[in-house]
Amino acid sequence: MRCAGVRRRSRLWTLLYPLLCSVMLVACGGSETHLDDEAANKTAFDWALREGVPLPLEPAANPMTETKFQLGRHLFYDARLSGNGTQSCSSCHHQDKAFTDGLVVSVGSTGDSHPRNSQTLTNVAYNATYTWANPALITIEAQMHTPLFSEQPVEQGIDDRNRDAVLQRILDEPRYEALFAEAFPAQGSPVSFANIIDAIAVFVRGMTSFNAPFDRYQLGQRSALSASALRGQELFFSEALECFHCHGGYNFSDSTVDRTIAFVERPFHNTGLYNIGGSGDFPPDNQGVFEATGDPSDMGKFRAPTLRNIALTAPYMHDGSIATLEAVVEFYAAGGRNVASGPYAGDGRTNPFKDSFVSGFAITAQQQADLIAFLHSLTDESFVTSPRFSNPWE
Amino acid sequence: MIRTFPLCRVIGTLLACLLSVNGHGHGETPTEVGTRVSAAVSVTWRDDGMLLQDDGRWLIPGVLMGGEAYPVDGGVTVDEARLDLAHRTAERVFGRLQISSHDGVSDAEIHHAYGGLQLDTGPVLTTLAAGRMAAAMTPANGEHASDRLFSETPLPLQAFLGSQLNDDGARVSLDLGAWQLGLESWRGDSFPAAGEGEELNDVYLHYRDGWNGVPVFAGIWWLQADAVNRSDTRYSADGHDHGSVSQSTTLPEYWFDGRTEIGGAFLRLAGGHASHWHWALEAQYLQVSIEGSVRDSTRLAPWSAEDNGGWLQASLGRGAHTLGLRWERLVLENHLSGAAAGALADLTGLYNPDHDPQRSSAVYHWQVQPGLALRLEAVDDGIQMESIQRIAVGLVWQAELL
Numbered sequence: 001m002r003c004a005g006v007r008r009r010s011r012l013w014t015l016l017y018p019l020l021c022s023v024m025l026v027a028c029g030g031s032e033t034h035l036d037d038e039a040a041n042k043t044a045f046d047w048a049l050r051e052g053v054p055l056p057l058e059p060a061a062n063p064m065t066e067t068k069f070q071l072g073r074h075l076f077y078d079a080r081l082s083g084n085g086t087q088s089c090s091s092c093h094h095q096d097k098a099f100t101d102g103l104v105v106s107v108g109s110t111g112d113s114h115p116r117n118s119q120t121l122t123n124v125a126y127n128a129t130y131t132w133a134n135p136a137l138i139t140i141e142a143q144m145h146t147p148l149f150s151e152q153p154v155e156q157g158i159d160d161r162n163r164d165a166v167l168q169r170i171l172d173e174p175r176y177e178a179l180f181a182e183a184f185p186a187q188g189s190p191v192s193f194a195n196i197i198d199a200i201a202v203f204v205r206g207m208t209s210f211n212a213p214f215d216r217y218q219l220g221q222r223s224a225l226s227a228s229a230l231r232g233q234e235l236f237f238s239e240a241l242e243c244f245h246c247h248g249g250y251n252f253s254d255s256t257v258d259r260t261i262a263f264v265e266r267p268f269h270n271t272g273l274y275n276i277g278g279s280g281d282f283p284p285d286n287q288g289v290f291e292a293t294g295d296p297s298d299m300g301k302f303r304a305p306t307l308r309n310i311a312l313t314a315p316y317m318h319d320g321s322i323a324t325l326e327a328v329v330e331f332y333a334a335g336g337r338n339v340a341s342g343p344y345a346g347d348g349r350t351n352p353f354k355d356s357f358v359s360g361f362a363i364t365a366q367q368q369a370d371l372i373a374f375l376h377s378l379t380d381e382s383f384v385t386s387p388r389f390s391n392p393w394e
Numbered sequence: 395m396i397r398t399f400p401l402c403r404v405i406g407t408l409l410a411c412l413l414s415v416n417g418h419g420h421g422e423t424p425t426e427v428g429t430r431v432s433a434a435v436s437v438t439w440r441d442d443g444m445l446l447q448d449d450g451r452w453l454i455p456g457v458l459m460g461g462e463a464y465p466v467d468g469g470v471t472v473d474e475a476r477l478d479l480a481h482r483t484a485e486r487v488f489g490r491l492q493i494s495s496h497d498g499v500s501d502a503e504i505h506h507a508y509g510g511l512q513l514d515t516g517p518v519l520t521t522l523a524a525g526r527m528a529a530a531m532t533p534a535n536g537e538h539a540s541d542r543l544f545s546e547t548p549l550p551l552q553a554f555l556g557s558q559l560n561d562d563g564a565r566v567s568l569d570l571g572a573w574q575l576g577l578e579s580w581r582g583d584s585f586p587a588a589g590e591g592e593e594l595n596d597v598y599l600h601y602r603d604g605w606n607g608v609p610v611f612a613g614i615w616w617l618q619a620d621a622v623n624r625s626d627t628r629y630s631a632d633g634h635d636h637g638s639v640s641q642s643t644t645l646p647e648y649w650f651d652g653r654t655e656i657g658g659a660f661l662r663l664a665g666g667h668a669s670h671w672h673w674a675l676e677a678q679y680l681q682v683s684i685e686g687s688v689r690d691s692t693r694l695a696p697w698s699a700e701d702n703g704g705w706l707q708a709s710l711g712r713g714a715h716t717l718g719l720r721w722e723r724l725v726l727e728n729h730l731s732g733a734a735a736g737a738l739a740d741l742t743g744l745y746n747p748d749h750d751p752q753r754s755s756a757v758y759h760w761q762v763q764p765g766l767a768l769r770l771e772a773v774d775d776g777i778q779m780e781s782i783q784r785i786a787v788g789l790v791w792q793a794e795l796l
Contacts, residue, residue, distance in 0.1 A: 029702065029725045029727065030725060030748065030750060031456055031724070031725050031726040031727060031746050031747075031748060031749055031750045031751075032727050032728075032746075032747065032748060033456065033726075033727075033728045033729075033730070033739060033744065033745050033746050033747055034727075034728065034729045034730070035730050035731075035735040035736050035739055035745075036729070036730070036731040036732075036735060037731070037732065037733055037735050037736060038731060038732060038733065040732070040733030041733070041736075054733075054737060237644065239644065244644070259733045260693050260732075260733045260734035260736075260737050260738075261692045261693055261734070262689070262692065262693050262694040262732075262734065263689075263691070263692050263693075263694070264692070265691070265692060
């Protein structure tokens, strides 16, 4: 924090200082701070960040360019990029919902239900890992293979049988010729899945959102937050509610990387959503990091997602099992969720792997409303209306 | 008090409060045989406190704060309260125990707990002492509000020694005539060191004599401190709980690893007679060089600093009335590098583009009774970029209980 205010040197000093300095050698020279970021903050791409937010990482193998961004935007919104020509990324990532789909769980191009809730693409460039719970997935490029090619569940459903047909559809679209040529200028025939993945990754990485009322308040616009939202902010960052431990920092997630970060942390947390039969278990198709590591203590651990644009991304949690923000706050206030009946019955509040920061708290109706008002102040209207991220085919 | 010389005793009683060249506040060896118990309290009312950050911390822009560098607050505060017990035998064995609270912090702590021995080794008098002590490289270290003419701790000590260097350690000092050479080695738990088994050593050369009837006390010193994982513990659970930080806000956490070297020089002169005109002058200069890195949980930035700071103090009095002036100034030159340089400079308070923190103070000191003094102070505080003024009214009580 820099101390604001005007510089006022006392007259006395101005008169006496040169004298004292020469006589007594007291405190000579002048204060200064040299900051040498070693070019880490150099970028050719317009990230549209606000002051105080560092630049995200940019993979050396796929540097950010505006031409790739524009190609990626066309591909993101193009249903031809699916096995049966019915689904694009935008089918499950709608701009008006901060790139989620409003469903409890997503549905793939062939009707398969995904076990998980679609994630916002808000500031994904800053994620330390990708998807709800995969410690090994650390680049968007790598993540892209899942929606395009996965078979379990089928999303866009591109496979060996339809690969060539999908590429042909892209080649047949006249707008792509120029877009590919500009994005990958030195290549003879640039229409390949490798380039498609790189271009979409650049587009998705470029989806930054730092223009919420919260940001305007941070930049000094005192009227940007209502009195209620300000009280909610205080609660959010309080030791009583603990939210900030997992949803802290400029991106409201403890799983954040940027160029300034030297020690990358990739944390996951069990928030006590389930405790099937009291053994700590989560539903079989949604067991969090445990699915990747097989380590019993990883049961039910998920990444704390960004809370930016959270008011637009209901329903909530990895399985969409909480419908509203009110219910989310009640869930945290209770210190977890008690599933009373059904196949998943069990008291999540006593899940043995639950994170100690989810310990429950007392909250009044007014405080709950304040906290939610604060969460609403994280909504960046320009992000969900910006033509830059919108469908170019319309 | 300096009892060994009858003449000095008279002047000493008064000069004690003006000059602090005597041995009450800081780590001086008890010089008289017998037991002595003394107490002191300094209470001050200020119309306003120092400027703090929004989160309640006190930072000097450009300084990596730590130790016990606490700000002064508005209202009434007990700047210092202490009880001091010293004992010395005819065999030149001595011990000292002092319990005190200082810098407006409410908890009392053991400030001195040491024992030692003096050996007459030919022309040289060798003194060995070990335990918890204030470092003796400059007499200003470990002097508190009731020892000083001014109630506020000198800024360079706040910035570079975390208010004071007080640690567990050992001292060897060699006296030859007016000269004293001292070597001190510390456990290294205190600012500017930190961490288990880190190095914190200092060496000093003092000269104390009369010069044409003017008492002179001068010295040069050098200190080296290594720190591993040093954090600003002032406001954390293991530090003191200083009232002004709101408990609901979370303070940034960061650490320093590296070496601090400080070179210092001082001069104290005094003259006149207690019952007539008397005067005193003091100059202190510290040159600091730091090499290391600062980091938080995810970021790291190599950091080096070339700082200096000092103060000048002058006082003139007649009888029980003394007027004094003090000028203090810091120059802080920081270099941070790496991608996180900007972010960490901001977080740690090291960012200071061009402001030289400074403070000018004036004091009127009235020794109402031998054991009680009144002091009025006016301070022009330019520590932050915005300068503020405050006034203070204080009482200093000092007593020899035994």
